Structures are given as structure tokens and as C-alpha cells.
Amino acid sequence: MQNTPNIAAQPTELIALPEVIKITGFKTTKIYDMVNKGVFPKKVHLGTRSVRWVKAEVLQWTNDLMAAREHRA
Numbered sequence: 001m002q003n004t005p006n007i008a009a010q011p012t013e014l015i016a017l018p019e020v021i022k023i024t025g026f027k028t029t030k031i032y033d034m035v036n037k038g039v040f041p042k043k044v045h046l047g048t049r050s051v052r053w054v055k056a057e058v059l060q061w062t063n064d065l066m067a068a069r070e071h072r073a
Contacts (some may be wrong), residue, residue: 014052
């Protein structure tokens with residue numbers, strides 16, 4: 001039997017745009033542009049004017065950028 005983590009049992013942390021900006025260093029327009037181009041994690045709609053991002057996805061995106069940098073070096 002393989003020991004796999006139960007993802008459903010782990011809480012999903014949703015973060016607002018200011019934290020996404022803090023993590024990535026990008027401003028609002030750039031983040032939304034990347035989302036629309038499909039190169040950044042999708043938003044989670046909480047209401048008609050409220051969105052968040054899954055923190056783990058944003059962090060994974062930044063980790064993937066760093067890993068790609070290492071392969072280019």
C-alpha cells in the first residue's frame with residue numbers, strides 16, 4: 001500500500017491580491033494579464049467582486065520559476 005497524503009484533509013489557504021503581489025513582486029495588472037494568458041494560477045471566485053488565489057498554487061508557481069532558472073544556468 002502506497003503512503004499518499006490525504007489532500008482533502010489539509011486546509012486550503014486562500015489569499016487576497018495584496019499577498020499575491022507580496023509573494024510574486026508583480027503588480028495587479030501583470031498578475032491579471034498572466035492569469036488571462038493561462039501562465040499564472042487561476043483565481044477562485046468567492047462572489048461577484050471577490051477573488052482569491054490558492055496560496056499553495058502561487059507558491060508552486062514561484063518554485064517552478066526558480067527551478068527553471070536553475071536549469072538555464
